[in-house]
Every structure is written in C-alpha cells, then in structure tokens.
Amino acid sequence: MKRFLEDTKARIVQWLGQRASRDINFVDRLCRRLLDRVLRLPPENDFLRDEWVDSDVGFDPDELDRYQRGETE
Amino acid sequence: MSAPRHPSRTKPGVETKRTLCATCDVSCNVVTEVKKGRVVRVRSSDNPIFRDNICMKGIVAPKAFAHPNRLMHPLKRVGERGSGKWEQVSWDEAMTDIAARLQAIIDRDGPEAWAVSTSQWNTATDHGLGRRLMNHLGSPNWISGVALCAGNTAAINRMTYGWFPFADFPNTNCIVLIGHNPRRNSWVPVYNQIRRAQARGAKLIVLDPRKSSNAELADVWLPLRAGTDTAMLFGWLKVIFDEGLYDKDFVENWTVGFDELRARVDEFPLDRVAKITGCDPEEIRKAARIYATHGPAVIPWTPITDMQRNSTSGIRLQSILRSVCGYVDVPGGEALQGFHPHVIPESKIEAHEMLSEEQKAKQLGSDTHPAFTYRGQAGLLEHTKRVWGYEYTNQVTGCFMANPSATFRAMAGEGRYPVKAFFSLGNNTLLSFANMPLILKGMMNQDLIVVHEQFMTPTAQLADYVLPGDSWLERPWLHDSFGWSSMVRPSQKSMEPLGECESTFSVWKRLATAMGRGDIIPWDTLEDFYDYRLEPSGMSWAEFSESYEIYFGPLEFRKYEKTGFATPSGKVELKSSILEGLGFDPLPYFRDDPPPNPEYPLMMFTGVREDEFFQTGQRHVPELRARKPEPNLFVSPGTAKAQGIAEGDWAEVINPTGSAAMQVLVKDAMPDGLVRIPHGWWKPEMKQGAGHLSGALAHADAQLCPDDEDFLDREQGVPHLKGIPCRIERLDAPPEGAQ
Ligand code: SF4
Numbered sequence: 001m002k003r004f005l006e007d008t009k010a011r012i013v014q015w016l017g018q019r020a021s022r023d024i025n026f027v028d029r030l031c032r033r034l035l036d037r038v039l040r041l042p043p044e045n046d047f048l049r050d051e052w053v054d055s056d057v058g059f060d061p062d063e064l065d066r067y068q069r070g071e072t073e
Numbered sequence: 074m075s076a077p078r079h080p081s082r083t084k085p086g087v088e089t090k091r092t093l094c095a096t097c098d099v100s101c102n103v104v105t106e107v108k109k110g111r112v113v114r115v116r117s118s119d120n121p122i123f124r125d126n127i128c129m130k131g132i133v134a135p136k137a138f139a140h141p142n143r144l145m146h147p148l149k150r151v152g153e154r155g156s157g158k159w160e161q162v163s164w165d166e167a168m169t170d171i172a173a174r175l176q177a178i179i180d181r182d183g184p185e186a187w188a189v190s191t192s193q194w195n196t197a198t199d200h201g202l203g204r205r206l207m208n209h210l211g212s213p214n215w216i217s218g219v220a221l222c223a224g225n226t227a228a229i230n231r232m233t234y235g236w237f238p239f240a241d242f243p244n245t246n247c248i249v250l251i252g253h254n255p256r257r258n259s260w261v262p263v264y265n266q267i268r269r270a271q272a273r274g275a276k277l278i279v280l281d282p283r284k285s286s287n288a289e290l291a292d293v294w295l296p297l298r299a300g301t302d303t304a305m306l307f308g309w310l311k312v313i314f315d316e317g318l319y320d321k322d323f324v325e326n327w328t329v330g331f332d333e334l335r336a337r338v339d340e341f342p343l344d345r346v347a348k349i350t351g352c353d354p355e356e357i358r359k360a361a362r363i364y365a366t367h368g369p370a371v372i373p374w375t376p377i378t379d380m381q382r383n384s385t386s387g388i389r390l391q392s393i394l395r396s397v398c399g400y401v402d403v404p405g406g407e408a409l410q411g412f413h414p415h416v417i418p419e420s421k422i423e424a425h426e427m428l429s430e431e432q433k434a435k436q437l438g439s440d441t442h443p444a445f446t447y448r449g450q451a452g453l454l455e456h457t458k459r460v461w462g463y464e465y466t467n468q469v470t471g472c473f474m475a476n477p478s479a480t481f482r483a484m485a486g487e488g489r490y491p492v493k494a495f496f497s498l499g500n501n502t503l504l505s506f507a508n509m510p511l512i513l514k515g516m517m518n519q520d521l522i523v524v525h526e527q528f529m530t531p532t533a534q535l536a537d538y539v540l541p542g543d544s545w546l547e548r549p550w551l552h553d554s555f556g557w558s559s560m561v562r563p564s565q566k567s568m569e570p571l572g573e574c575e576s577t578f579s580v581w582k583r584l585a586t587a588m589g590r591g592d593i594i595p596w597d598t599l600e601d602f603y604d605y606r607l608e609p610s611g612m613s614w615a616e617f618s619e620s621y622e623i624y625f626g627p628l629e630f631r632k633y634e635k636t637g638f639a640t641p642s643g644k645v646e647l648k649s650s651i652l653e654g655l656g657f658d659p660l661p662y663f664r665d666d667p668p669p670n671p672e673y674p675l676m677m678f679t680g681v682r683e684d685e686f687f688q689t690g691q692r693h694v695p696e697l698r699a700r701k702p703e704p705n706l707f708v709s710p711g712t713a714k715a716q717g718i719a720e721g722d723w724a725e726v727i728n729p730t731g732s733a734a735m736q737v738l739v740k741d742a743m744p745d746g747l748v749r750i751p752h753g754w755w756k757p758e759m760k761q762g763a764g765h766l767s768g769a770l771a772h773a774d775a776q777l778c779p780d781d782e783d784f785l786d787r788e789q790g791v792p793h794l795k796g797i798p799c800r801i802e803r804l805d806a807p808p809e810g811a812q
Contacts, residue, residue, distance in 0.1 A: 006244075006369075006403070006404045006405070007404055007630055009244065009404065010241070010243075010244050010404035010405070010628065010630070011628050013243050013244065014625055014628050017122045017623065017625070018623070018624075018625050020120055020121060020122055021120055021122065021621055021622040021623045021624075022620060022621060022622075023119075023120070023622075024620065032120065032121060035121040035122060036121040036124075038121075039121045039122065039124055039269060040121070040124070041268060041269060041272055045268065045272070046125075046257065046268065047268075047286065047289075047290060048256050048257035048258075048264070048286055049257065050128075050129065050257050050258060052129045052132060053125075053127060053128060053129060053132065053257060053258070056114075056116050056117070056127065056132055057114070057132070058106060058113045058114025058115075058116075058135070059113045059114065059135050059136055060113065061108045061109040061110075061111045061113050062109075064111055064113065064135060064136065064139045065111075065139075067136065067139050067140075067141065068139040068140070068141055068143075068571075069141065070141035073695055
C-alpha cells in the first residue's frame with residue numbers, strides 16, 4: 001500500500017510538471033497555478049540572495065551594438 | 074498552439090523565446106527577450122517548476138556574447154605555432170585545407186593519430202556527431218572533460234546497477250552533498266531543489282572539509298579531510314551493516330557479493346575511519362543513521378568524488394549505499410530512467426558499431442586504466458542492450474572514451490603510437506585536464522590543431538585553424554540530458570549568429586563533406602537533424618519546441634523486477650564482475666596518500682569552480698571580472714599566520730608539477746593546512762601566444778595537477794585533485810597584469 005501511494009504521488013508530481021510545462025490549454029494553466037502556489041518559497045528564506053538575480057536586468061540593443069564595436073566598456 | 078505562451082509578461086516590441094542557458098552545464102530553462110533582432114535580456118522561466126533557475130552568468134550572457142573580441146571569422150595561422158599571426162579565411166577554404174591535412178595524417182599514421190577533445194555541455198549541438206565521424210573514419214581517441222566530471226561517474230555507476238541514476242529531488246526525504254555546494258549563482262536548479270526539499274522537512278547531510286554555505290544549513294556536517302570520501306563511505310556502511318539498517322529484502326533478492334563486501338567493510342571500524350577522515354565517530358554514526366532511516370534518500374552526483382585517487386571505489390561505494398538501503402529506482406530515490414522512447418538518443422547517433430574491434434583495442438589508456446574505455450565497458454554491452462535497448466549506451470557522453478593523460482602523452486610523442494592531429498571544440502584543453510606542461514608539449518608536437526571556439530583561449534592561441542563558434546542564443550538545441558535521464562527539453566533559437574559563427578553540428582558536417590564522406594552526416598540543418606531524432610514522437614522540431622518546455626519519459630519504478638539490472642548477473646553487483654574481469658579488485662578499497670614530502674607540507678584542494686565563471690570561461694566579461702578580478706586562494710587564519718601571508722597578498726603555490734600565482738583570501742570556514750585554489754584561470758586581456766598564453770602560464774591550476782601513478786585512480790586513470798601536496802610562498806609584488 002505504501003509503495004502504491006509513493007508511486008502514485010510521484011506520478012502526479014510528474015503529470016503536473018508536464019502539463020504546466022505545456023501551458024497551452026486551461027488544464028495546463030491550472031496545473032501551472034497550482035504548482036506555482038506549492039513551489040513558491042518566501043524570498044527571505046533564500047539564504048544566498050543576490051542583487052543581480054533579484055533585479056534580473058537586461059541591456060539596450062543599441063548599447064550592445066556599440067559594445068560589440070568596441071565603443072563602450 | 075500558437076497563442077503567446079506567457080501573455081502577462083509579453084511586452085510590446087519584445088519577442089520572447091524559450092531557451093536553455095548553456096553558459097554552464099546545468100542548462101536552466103530561461104526566457105530570452107529579443108529586440109531589434111538581438112537578445113537583450115535573459116530571465117528565468119515563467120514555469121513554476123523552473124522558478125528562479127537563473128544566475129548572474131545567464132543574466133549577463135547577452136553582453137558576454139557581444140564582446141568586441143568574440144571570434145567572428147575563421148582564422149588560419151600564418152606564423153610559427155603560437156606566434157599570434159593569423160589571416161582571415163573563408164569557411165570553405167579552411168575546411169578544404171583541414172580535411173586534406175587530416176586525411177594525409179590518417180594515411181600516414183592511421184586514423185588513431187587523430188584525437189578530439191570536447192565537452193558536449195559547451196558545444197551542445199555536437200550530439201555525438203564528432204564521435205560518429207571518428208567512428209566511421211576509425212579513430213577511438215575521443216576525450217572530454219567528462220573524464221573527470223560526471224562522465225566517468227556514469228561509467229562506474231553502470232558497473233554496479235547498469236545505469237547512472239538521477240536524483241529524484243521533488244520526492245526525496247534526505248539529500249547527501251559530498252563536497253558539492255550548489256548556490257544562488259552556481260548549479261542554481263539544484264540549489265533551489267535543495268531549498269524546496271528542506272522546506273518540506275527533508276534532511277541535509279554535507280561532507281565538506283570547509284564549512285560551505287550548504288554545510289551551515291545542514292542537519293549534519295562532516296568536515297572530512299580532503300580526498301577521504303571513500304574511507305568515510307566505508308564508515309557509513311559499517312554503521313548501516315552493524316546496526317542492521319539496510320534493506321534486507323532488496324539485498325537478498327537483488328544483489329550479489331554481499332558477504333564479501335561485508336567482510337571488506339569490516340576492515341573499516343569507525344575509529345579507523347575517524348582517523349583517516351579527521352571526523353568525530355559519533356557524527357559519522359549520526360549521518361549514516363539519518364541516511365539509512367530517513368529515506369528515500371539521494372546522493373546527487375558530485376564532481377568531487379570524480380577526481381580522486383580512490384575515485385572508482387568512492388563512486389562504487391555511493392552506488393552500493395544507494396542499493397543496500399533500497400533507494401534505487403524508487404520515488405524520492407535514485408531513478409534509473411533509460412532513454413526517452415520517443416527520441417533517438419545520441420548513443421545511436423554516435424555509431425560505435427562502425428569502429429572495428431581492432432581500432433577499439435588501440436584506444437589510448439585502455440591497456441592501463443580501462444574503466445571508461447571501450448575495453449572497460451565491453452562487459453556491459455549485451456546486458457545494456459537487454460535492459461535499455463542499445464548496446465553502446467553512452468551516458469553523460471563519458472563511456473567509451475580514451476584516457477586524457479594517455480592521449481596527451483601520445484601527442485607529446487611518448488605514447489604507444491603517435492597522435493599528430495588534434496581538434497578541440499568548446500574545450501579549452503590546455504587548462505582543462507591535469508598536467509598542463511604535458512598538454513602543452515603535446516600541442517607543440519602536432520602537425521594539425523583545429524579549435525572551434527567563441528574566444529581566443531590559450532588553447533586556440535596554439536592552433537592552426539580557429540573556427541568561430543555560435544552561442545546558445547544563436548541556435549536551436551535539443552537537450553536530451555546526455556542520456557542521463559529520460560527528460561528532453563527544447564531550446565529555441567533567439568537570434569541570428571554574429572559574424573560567421575557556426576555551430577558544432579556545422580563543423581562536423583562541413584568536415585565530413587570536405588573529406589568526401591558527406592553521407593556520414595546526411596542532414597542539411599540542425600532542424601532537419603532534430604526532425605529525424607524526434608521521428609518516433611510523431612512531432613517535428615517546430616511542433617516540439619513550440620509545445621513543450623520539458624518532455625518527460627514514461628514514469629516507471631522498480632523496472633528491474635521485470636528486466637533485471639543491466640549487469641552480467643542481472644543484479645546489483647556489490648562485488649563487480651566487470652572490474653574483476655579487468656584484473657582489478659572487484660570490491661571497493663582505500664589507498665592512502667603517498668608518504669608526506671616535507672618540502673610540500675600543505676594540502677591543496679584544486680579544481681574549485683567560482684560563481685562568476687564556468688570552467689575556464691567568462692573572464693572576459695567586465696561585470697563578472699569586477700566581482701572576481703583575480704584568482705583567489707583560500708586558507709584558514711591559522712595557515713595564513715603559519716605561512717606568513719595575509720589577506721590580499723599575492724602568493725605562489727608550488728609543487729613538483731608546477732606553480733601558479735594567486736591572491737590570498739583568509740577564510741574562517743577553511744580547515745588548517747588546506748589550500749583551496751580556483752579552476753581555470755587565464756586573463757583574456759593579457760598578452761597572447763606561446764610563452765604568455767594570456768596569463769595561463771602564470772595562473773592556471775592545471776599546472777599544479779600531477780598525473781603520475783600515485784596521483785591517478787587505478788581503474789579510470791583520473792587525477793587526484795582533492796588533496797595534492799604543495800607549499801605557498803609569499804610574492805613581494807603582484808604578478809604582471811594584477812589589477
Ligand atoms: S546556473 Fe546560470 S549559467 Fe548555469 S545554466 Fe543556469 S543560468 Fe545558465
């Protein structure tokens with residue numbers, strides 16, 4: 001019985017992950033929302049937080065062009 | 074199917090692509106944002122299962138690949154080797170000449186005179202095509218960084234239960250990190266999985282000489298002496314056997330060699346283990362009990378046990394612990410997944426059956442250190458086919474490799490036959506294996522060196538041809554977990570390649586065509602090739618990459634109850650018939666360090682990866698260098714005082730193999746007597762060419778890594794990088810180029 005429950009739980013976890021990964025129809029999005037709630041951890045519990053990762057900044061395309069031409073640092 | 078995937082985060086004028094970051098080897102699912110045809114931002118996936126899987130290296134990638142020094146065109150050497158004199162040529166010119174010169178070497182010295190070094194995590198779109206071409210042409214001499222990092226672990230795991238397992242983090246109750254320290258900016262997906270598991274109440278056990286960030290949060294931290302993993306694992310087994318904490322049913326029905334193993338384990342009473350490892354016996358007992366009783370538990374792959382004098386025994390003991398505690402192929406334990414049934418695996422693409430037995434027998438290192446070579450893996454072929462469907466199952470690209478040290482010796486003219494043509498793809502070979510002086514000698518002795526790269530690395534500086542490589546932003550990618558698990562993920566192409574940069578797929582295709590063997594790689598484009606590989610799924614690449622972020626194989630547990638294990642006995646081999654057949658001890662054992670040398674009183678832990686960089690890359694990125702401008706060695710306050718060095722000083726680390734200059738950081742978390750040095754340093758801004766190699770000759774750790782027999786694992790021939798004798802001497806002035 002224990003074995004059956006453990007196997008079933010693992011199958012459900014994978015099924016949810018697979019559906020969430022498709023994100024095409026209503027059920028997929030529902031799975032995504034459910035996993036979102038289950039997997040969300042309070043950011044303050046992230047014991048190695050990093051300002052860069054938190055802000056996750058991007059670049060400006062023209063700035064990258066100029067950088068590539070050696071015009072900026 | 075064509076609806077925008079993440080409407081909430083779609084911005085006007087910004088196109089998004091679902092991509093896999095390939096800046097390091099964990100391949101995070103990320104989203105790229107494209108403006109004016111250029112990737113301007115990389116952010117973490119919107120999918121909660123990949124939440125927060127991104128680090129600073131991924132974030133800065135658009136700038137890293139836009140660097141003004143990126144290689145944009147094929148270059149041909151025109152001066153002496155390493156003179157730094159190049160001329161720009163077309164791809165066609167380059168490949169025609171390369172093919173002719175390679176063919177001439179093959180005609181003169183045999184196909185085995187051609188060696189290739191690559192790491193498929195870096196080249197991504199190789200997909201085993203390099204090996205395919207080599208196998209058709211007759212060369213067994215393919216080497217890779219996976220020889221000392223995961224690939225070798227896969228080859229050894231297979232000797233116990235026929236497959237390299239994948240840790241099931243989402244369902245586990247206990248995680249054991251052996252020297253591994255996943256962080257916010259390094260191995261992020263594993264870091265996030267550990268945090269989630271701990272939040273669910275899972276136990277964490279950390280084995281690490283220093284108090285790492287994970288050690289601080291662990292239920293048990295075992296500060297073992299560097300390089301003594303194997304003795305520690307014997308200690309765990311001693312506790313588990315003596316206290317009857319193992320899975321008796323599984324052991325009785327599914328293992329062979331238990332009594333012999335038990336007798337060997339009895340040679341390791343805890344006081345002996347404590348003496349070797351330097352750990353408190355009560356703490357060792359506590360850790361072993363938690364592992365055995367709080368399962369299902371996982372011992373995720375660690376790069377640390379891969380690189381030791383006792384590596385084979387240490388990896389075997391990990392696989393034995395998993396087995397005797399009943400954690401193999403169960404939820405929350407160590408999954409044996411096999412290949413995805415709907416995707417043609419790289420193992421098939423590689424076409425190992427095309428290489429004759431005569432050529433396989435010539436594989437370098439297979440006579441002395443055969444474990445991951447053709448000879449070492451031969452005994453598994455029919456059993457692997459029985460269980461997993463393919464004879465030549467090549468997991469993590471590391472099975473059926475030549476031995477790197479033996480290959481470099483042959484390149485240097487000291488082997489059983491000469492190697493005269495050397496190709497290095499996405500693999501800064503010179504800095505990536507032990508004994509850099511030998512590798513340098515080997516490279517200087519080549520008739521032809523071809524390098525496929527994004528930047529002018531020290532290895533590229535010694536090439537005849539340097540071919541410009543594309544980046545993960547500039548190509549599609551079908552990621553099949555390198556045969557480790559059955560998860561398959563697509564990565565969409567985000568932008569056109571810069572300049573004339575091309576993929577590894579393209580290099581092999583061009584070479585095959587230029588050698589008159591276009592039939593070996595018949596697909597015109599990567600997309601065609603992926604269509605072929607996805608045929609069993611009924612999806613084209615376009616459909617697949619639009620529909621999935623991850624595509625799981627069918628989930629089945631305890632498959633061995635139907636098929637048996639893919640070993641000669643069909644059971645878990647606690648006593649390995651394969652190792653016995655190769656003439657080695659079939660049971661794990663422990664070799665002590667060679668006698669101490671008073672000239673080198675300290676121990677060095679080398680190969681350390683820093684958050685800012687992956688292997689030898691990224692030193693050119695200003696943002697990352699600003700965070701880590703110099704190679705830093707770590708020592709304890711006690712060791713610093715004893716050595717007369719202080720934080721910020723420069724010091725030379727010296728041993729009989731070589732020396733390297735590092736800046737000193739004093740860390741309370743370090744144990745006394747241990748020096749921790751970072752991996753893969755060179756400085757792209759410094760002078761290029763022979764005699765300089767952009768600072769590699771001053772700073773690269775590979776100069777300090779010996780590969781003589783005392784420092785090689787017997788079965789695999791991998792170097793012992795975790796506990797090398799050394800001394801440190803304070804430098805009066807910073808070395809040239811120090812910031
Ligand atoms: S950990 Fe960082 S560098 Fe590695 S794949 Fe993830 S984002 Fe990229």
